[in-house]
Amino acid sequence: MTRIYTSLVILFTLVGLCTSSVFVVDSACTRYDAQAAEIASALAAGDTEEALAACDAMQAQWERFHSICGIFVTGTRLSPIHEELEALRPMIAAGIPESSAGLARLRCHIRTVSEETRPLFWHIL
Amino acid sequence: MTIILIRTLILYALVIFAVRLMGKRQIGELQPSELVVTILISNIATFSLEDTDIPLLQGMLPVLALVCFEVLSSWCSLRFPGFRRLVCGSPQVIIRDGVIDQQMLRKLRFSPDDLMASLRTAGVFSMEDVQYAVAETNGTVSVLQKADAAGDPPRMLIADGMLREQALHEAGLDRTYVEQTLRRKGLHIKDIFLMTADAKKHCTIIRKEAQA
Incomplete structure (x- = not known):
């Protein structure tokens, strides 16, 4: 019976x-998505300073969570988020218009990680 | 490189733990479910060794889950004969009283060559020497030779406190006979670990040990 x-x-x-x-990854992704939305609204309002501050906050949180997330999610899913996040700050600082597109890609990657962690029927299949 | 080395060490320890958890049965002849688990574990462990992008936890999780399923499935097989038949199948008589059951051989997809090879493995080289042969659920063939035979081989009437109706029917006995035999010894079906009976109704009864 021990076995x-x-x-x-x-x-x-x-x-x-x-x-x-599932809950850890999902809540983290929801938080990052909200932060990305904050950056997007700051960019839309033309407030670069606020966008940069939000970007720094997001990057700091990501650095902390990245290693924990790596236990549950494959590296190939996390790398794009890391790359987009690294590229985003210099683009915003330089006022490059593609930063909005980069931000959209970042949010897409974050949502993908969150969605693929959920045990939904079509993901299982 | 260091990561792969450490992962290898962890997975090596995990697979050893997994095989130990499955028990000694795993090392010898494999039942169908055990074979499946063995194949899957070896594959899954390899994936996690080769690809460092896959978190180690994701490699360890299916190994542990499969072993747990296997242990629980073997427990269910022990407790529920129906479940055991579903997962492992049941032994089939392929030679009865020296006569080959050709229909059963076809059903089991056993060619005459397979049959002869199995008999030779059991140390029998002539069909004429065989009284009974049974294809076991682990794929081996058990042989009762005519020289050793004293009629039909004994049937297992009770296993772990459960009466086997099929064996009773094959032995030409009924539940009443078993209950009367046990009552004479002051026993009940659920107290019996193993009860066998041969064609001469000679019974061997082994009581269950008290569980610690």
Whole structure:
């Protein structure tokens, strides 16, 4: 019976880990998306200073969460977010119009990570 | 490189743990479900070793989950005969009283060459020496030779406290006979770990041990 109990404990741990990973990744992605929306609205209002400040805050949070997220999400999914985020600040600072497009790509990557972590029927298939 | 080395070490330890958790049965002859788990584990472990982009946890999770499913499935097989038949199948008699059941051989997709090879593996080189042969669920063939045979091989009437109606029917016995036999010894079906009976109604009864 020891094996049965060990298996049950492992299974419940795995289920707990998987469920919590969905919530952790999803809440982080929702937060980043909100921050990206903040940058987008600042850019639309022409407030570069506020956009840069929001971008710095987002980058700082991303640096903290990146390693935790790497436990649950494959590196190929996280790299594009990292790259877009790195490129975004210099583009905003230089006033390059493509920064809006970069921001849109960043939000798209963030949403993809969040959506693909959810155990939805079509993702399972 | 260092990462791959560390990951290899972790996965090596994990697979050893997985095989130990599955138990000693795994090392010998494999049941269908065990074979599936073994194949899948070896593949999954390789993916995580080769691709460092895949988080180690994602490689470890399916290995652990598969082993847990296997352990729970073997427990269910022990408790529920129907589940066991569904997952592992049931042993099939392919030679009865020296006569080959050709229909069963076709059903099992056993060619005459396969049959002869299995008999040779069991140490029998002539069909005439075979009284009974049973294709077991793990793919091996058990052989009862005529020289050793004293009629039909014993049937397992009770396994782990559960009466096997099919075996009763094959042995030409009924539930009443079993219950009466046990009652004479002051026992009940659920107290029995194993009960077999041969054609001469000679019964072997092994009681369940008290669980620690």
